[in-house]
Amino acid sequence: MSTLNIAVVVGSIRKDSYNRQFAEALARQFPAGVTATFIRIDDLPLYCQDDDANPPAPAVARLRQEIKAADGVLFVTPEYNRSMPGVLKNAIDHASRPWGQSVWAGKPAGVVGVSVGAAGTAMAQQHLRNVLSYLAMPQLGQPEMFIQWKDGLVEGGRIGAASQAFVQKFVDAFVGWVRRQAG
């Protein structure tokens, strides 16, 4: 089977982000031949349509290139005020433009999120799915991943023993989804 490159877009930029910790641990459960490229979003300028008329800033060019090179995209998002963080939507805005040149189009996607609350980012994911749908990204429906952060979820950089099978089920479904779209 050919190798797959998954772009992992974590919606929080804080240093000890639970979403980043979870994403890194989840990526370690990718099968052989599937690599994770963590996409940086904290150094992007705020998207302004006027900038579309000029060559992109280096960070924006990098973002677009990394998404373009990916076979699939995994979004790992916290929930800020019952939606996705602005910093995440800003990255999505950049890679969706200039108009007609969205690098998201056609890329298969998965959506997961981690929260300290029980709702586990469900509402942020709902909004994100609306956006990804418009961007023509075929999304994995199930398994849903509304993750409540608890001690032991990630241990030593790996998914804790009690959650490994659950996470593997998602990983297998997501990788299978990406392979199917890659054709």
Added chain:
Amino acid sequence: MKPLRIAVVVGSIRQDSYSRRFAQALARLAPDDVKFDFIRIDDLPHYNQDHDGHDAPETQRLKRAIEAADGVLFVTPEYSRSIPGVLKNALDLGARPYGQSRWAGKPAAAVGVSPGAMAGSMAVQHLRNVLAAMDMRTLAGPEMYIHWQDGLVDAEGRVGEGSRAFAQRFMDTFIDWVRRFA
């Protein structure tokens, strides 16, 4: 009556933004004792929880502007069927640290502007979810999904004649709503 201060948050930062032009035209429909403060959001840092309690000067400016307002008028375009990231970022910044949201309790209204026929409706739908989460008292109606076309705002920056009564009704209702909380 007490003079009112309305903070206006325009969701686009491009120079010829339709949302801004419409917001400016709307502001002209208010009585003289209502002042509008267009809040700048294009130079804000990305919200990062690590910086809670250590606000950049631009973030402090944002928070002061919200605090000074009796009500907030949001006028937003639609980017990929939601609000722009730059707008959500300003919302995120004003809402934190946890328990110190500047937005909470303030009356608000949400207007969508788009050159497309969907008229920003889906951006407004998402925005309403966020404003509710932030405990803002958002005006229900009239709904304002604005299909930007030539003549909507005239050469002098006023709402065009064909839409003036509709826009006036919204502005009157919004001002009345804000006064109830002032």
